[in-house]
Amino acid sequence: MMKNITADFPILRTKAHNHRLIYLDSAATAQKPQVVIDTVNDLHATCNANIHRGIHYLAEQTTLRYEKARERVCDFINGGDACQIVFTSGATASINLVASSFGEKFIGCGDNVIISQAEHHSNIVPWQMIAERKGAQIRVLPFTDEGRIEVEKLDGLIDEHTKMVAITQASNVLGTMPDIGQITEIVHNRGVPVLVDGCQGIVHAPTDVRALDVDFYCFSGHKLYAPTGIGVLYGKQKWLEQMPPYMGGGDMVETVSLTKGTTYAGLPLKFEAGTANFTGAIALSRAIEYVKELGEDAHNYTAKLNNAFAQMLQERIEGVRIYGVQPHKTPLTSFTIEGTHPMDIAMIVDKLGVAIRSGTHCAQPVMTHYGVTSMCRASFAPYNTEQDVEEAIAAIERAAKMLR
Ligand SMILES: Cc1ncc(COP(=O)(O)O)c(C=O)c1O
Structure with missing residues (x-):
C-alpha cells in the first residue's frame, strides 16, 4: 500500500489559475521532493x-x-x-x-x-x-x-x-x-x-x-x-x-x-x-x-492511477483515441479527442489547474505514424492521487464539451 507522499513535494501546494495544481506532466520533468x-x-x-x-x-x-x-x-x-x-x-x-x-x-x-x-x-x-x-x-x-x-x-x-x-x-x-x-x-x-x-x-x-x-x-x-x-x-x-x-x-x-x-x-x-x-x-x-525508499509500491501505484485514467477517459469522453500499448507499461496516456485540437484541450484544462502536455512530445515520427500533428499526454508520478485522476477527467470532459 502506497502512502500519500504529496506533502513531500512543496510545489504541489501551488495554485494554478486559482485552482489546486494537478500536475500530470511528470514524463516531461518530475517535481522535486523536499529532501x-x-x-x-x-x-x-x-x-x-x-x-x-x-x-x-x-x-x-x-x-x-x-x-x-x-x-x-x-x-x-x-x-x-x-x-x-x-x-x-x-x-x-x-x-x-x-x-x-x-x-x-x-x-x-x-x-x-x-x-x-x-x-x-x-x-x-x-x-x-x-x-x-x-x-x-x-x-x-x-x-x-x-x-x-x-x-x-x-x-x-x-x-x-x-x-x-x-x-x-x-x-x-x-x-x-x-x-x-x-x-x-x-x-x-x-x-x-x-x-x-x-x-x-x-x-x-x-x-x-x-x-x-x-x-x-x-x-x-x-x-x-x-x-x-x-x-x-x-x-x-x-x-x-x-x-x-x-x-x-x-x-x-x-x-x-x-x-x-x-x-x-x-x-x-x-x-x-x-x-x-x-x-x-x-x-x-x-x-x-x-x-x-518509495520502492516497488510506487510503480504499482502509478500504473493503477494511469489505468484508471485511461479507462475513465474511454468511458466518459466520446471520440477519444488512446495511442500505444494498453495497458501502458509506463504510467502515461497519450490521446486525442475527435473534433478538438490537443492544444485547445491542454489550454482549457490548464485554466482549471490541470497540467497535461500537448504537442509532438519531441517524437515527430510517432505523430507521423498515426497521421496526427499532436497529441495530449497525461503522465503520472507517485505524488499523484486518485483525486487528481478524477478532477483531471472532469476537466477534460468539460474542455471537450466546450470545444464541440
Ligand atoms: C525517451 C526520452 N529520451 C530523451 C529525452 C531527453 O531528455 P533531456 O531533454 O532531459 O536530455 C526525453 C525527455 O523527454 C525522453 O522522454
Missing part, C-alpha cells in the same frame, strides 16, 4: 568548492561527495566499476557524446545505425548528425499501430555495416517498453553494440545494465526527482576507453603542453571536461535514495 531541495540548499551553504583541483578542506569534501554520488548512481543501475559512469548535463548530452565520439572512431562511409521509429528526437538527431558527417545511413525499426516495437524485424535490418543499435527503454508517447534483454541478445549475436535511452524507463522500472548487457545506457536526473542539468552516461569500459574525448577543457587532461600536445585523463574524467555539475550529481544521488 532533494534541502540537499541543493545545504550543498550551497556547506559544501561548495571546485572538485578534483584544490587540496583545501572544502574542495576535498565536495570531491568526496561527488565521487560518492557516482558510486551510488552506479549501484542504482548495477553498473559495476564506477569508472563506467560519466556525469553529463542530461540524456541528450549523453547520446550526443556517444554518437559523436563513438561515431568519430567507429562509424564510416557506407555504415549504418539502427534506431526505432518510437525514439525521442534526442535519440534520432545526434545519429542523423554523425551519419551525415560520415556518409552513413540511419535504418529504422518500426512499431505496430498498437505501439509495439517490432523487435523480431531487428535481425533483418542488421548487416556487416551496422555499427550501433540505439533504442529506447520506454517510449515517452506510447508507454511501450521493448524487451531490452532480447534486443541485446539479438544485436550482440551480430557483433553490434546497443545504446539504450533510459529516460522514461528508469523512472518506472528497476534497471540492471549488466543483466541487460547494454553497452551504453543514459538518463536525465530531472525526470527522477533530481534537479535539471545533471544526467548520466553508463558505458562499458571497453568502449569508453577506445572512444576519443568529446569536449576538451579542464579536468579531462593528464598533461597539457603547448609544444608536445595533450594527454588525456583516464575514465571517467576523460569525458567530463570543465567544472562538473557536482551539486546536481550529489542531489541526484539523494533523489535516488528517495526513489529507493
Whole structure:
C-alpha cells in the first residue's frame, strides 16, 4: 500500500489559475521532493568548492561527495566499476557524446545505425548528425499501430555495416517498453553494440545494465526527482576507453603542453571536461535514495492511477483515441479527442489547474505514424492521487464539451 507522499513535494501546494495544481506532466520533468531541495540548499551553504583541483578542506569534501554520488548512481543501475559512469548535463548530452565520439572512431562511409521509429528526437538527431558527417545511413525499426516495437524485424535490418543499435527503454508517447534483454541478445549475436535511452524507463522500472548487457545506457536526473542539468552516461569500459574525448577543457587532461600536445585523463574524467555539475550529481544521488525508499509500491501505484485514467477517459469522453500499448507499461496516456485540437484541450484544462502536455512530445515520427500533428499526454508520478485522476477527467470532459 502506497502512502500519500504529496506533502513531500512543496510545489504541489501551488495554485494554478486559482485552482489546486494537478500536475500530470511528470514524463516531461518530475517535481522535486523536499529532501532533494534541502540537499541543493545545504550543498550551497556547506559544501561548495571546485572538485578534483584544490587540496583545501572544502574542495576535498565536495570531491568526496561527488565521487560518492557516482558510486551510488552506479549501484542504482548495477553498473559495476564506477569508472563506467560519466556525469553529463542530461540524456541528450549523453547520446550526443556517444554518437559523436563513438561515431568519430567507429562509424564510416557506407555504415549504418539502427534506431526505432518510437525514439525521442534526442535519440534520432545526434545519429542523423554523425551519419551525415560520415556518409552513413540511419535504418529504422518500426512499431505496430498498437505501439509495439517490432523487435523480431531487428535481425533483418542488421548487416556487416551496422555499427550501433540505439533504442529506447520506454517510449515517452506510447508507454511501450521493448524487451531490452532480447534486443541485446539479438544485436550482440551480430557483433553490434546497443545504446539504450533510459529516460522514461528508469523512472518506472528497476534497471540492471549488466543483466541487460547494454553497452551504453543514459538518463536525465530531472525526470527522477533530481534537479535539471545533471544526467548520466553508463558505458562499458571497453568502449569508453577506445572512444576519443568529446569536449576538451579542464579536468579531462593528464598533461597539457603547448609544444608536445595533450594527454588525456583516464575514465571517467576523460569525458567530463570543465567544472562538473557536482551539486546536481550529489542531489541526484539523494533523489535516488528517495526513489529507493518509495520502492516497488510506487510503480504499482502509478500504473493503477494511469489505468484508471485511461479507462475513465474511454468511458466518459466520446471520440477519444488512446495511442500505444494498453495497458501502458509506463504510467502515461497519450490521446486525442475527435473534433478538438490537443492544444485547445491542454489550454482549457490548464485554466482549471490541470497540467497535461500537448504537442509532438519531441517524437515527430510517432505523430507521423498515426497521421496526427499532436497529441495530449497525461503522465503520472507517485505524488499523484486518485483525486487528481478524477478532477483531471472532469476537466477534460468539460474542455471537450466546450470545444464541440
Ligand atoms: C525517451 C526520452 N529520451 C530523451 C529525452 C531527453 O531528455 P533531456 O531533454 O532531459 O536530455 C526525453 C525527455 O523527454 C525522453 O522522454
